[in-house]
Amino acid sequence: MLKVLLISCCIVFFLLMSRLVERLVRDLAAKRSVSEFRVEYITKITRFALLFCVVAVICLLMGLGYGDVALFLSSIFAVVGIALFAQWSILSNITASVIIFFGFPYRVGDRIQVLDPDAKLCGVITEITMFHVIVRLDDDNTVTYPNSLMLQRAVLKVNGEPALAPPEETTSPQ
Numbered sequence: 212m213l214k215v216l217l218i219s220c221c222i223v224f225f226l227l228m229s230r231l232v233e234r235l236v237r238d239l240a241a242k243r244s245v246s247e248f249r250v251e252y253i254t255k256i257t258r259f260a261l262l263f264c265v266v267a268v269i270c271l272l273m274g275l276g277y278g279d280v281a282l283f284l285s286s287i288f289a290v291v292g293i294a295l296f297a298q299w300s301i302l303s304n305i306t307a308s309v310i311i312f313f314g315f316p317y318r319v320g321d322r323i324q325v326l327d328p329d330a331k332l333c334g335v336i337t338e339i340t341m342f343h344v345i346v347r348l349d350d351d352n353t354v355t356y357p358n359s360l361m362l363q364r365a366v367l368k369v370n371g372e373p374a375l376a377p378p379e380e381t382t383s384p385q
Contacts, residue, residue, distance in 0.1 A: 217272050225265040232257045244318050252341055253312050300359070304342045307358035311339060317368055325356065326365040332356060333369065
């Protein structure tokens with residue numbers, strides 16, 4: 212009877228925390244003018260992490276030993292880790308997407324310049340997705356820039372013309 216009560220409490224805890232997390236994410240998104248797609252994405256990720264923790268606690272409450280639960284979780288992590296190692300860039304872009312949601316100082320509609328020596332990227336952010344930031348360039352072309360690179364490069368918020376001209380290639384006389 213006690214186990215059933217504790218498991219019921221875990222389920223209620225999960226439901227309450229899911230709603231609380233969703234409300235907090237939506238409030239933060241409203242303050243930062245984030246798209247509904249991003250809100251749903253972040254909410255799903257946090258709900259999945261919370262569910263994972265609650266399932267582990269319920270397994271322990273049902274009498275599975277720490278070793279059994281640890282073996283099960285480490286097996287899941289090993290399989291997921293091997294699968295994601297093959298797609299490392301996908302994992303890094305998803306992680307960068309979460310970081311961008313909570314800490315990126317620029318929002319949709321801001322005019323930015325990415326100081327990337329390999330590419331001239333100056334324009335308006337039109338969307339921030341799970342894997343990349345979409346920027347409409349000054350010549351009306353659209354560029355998708357990976358989230359992980361957006362965090363690795365210096366990004367300037369500009370009001371008019373680009374703050375810095377991209378480095379020009381010089382050719383030496385031969």
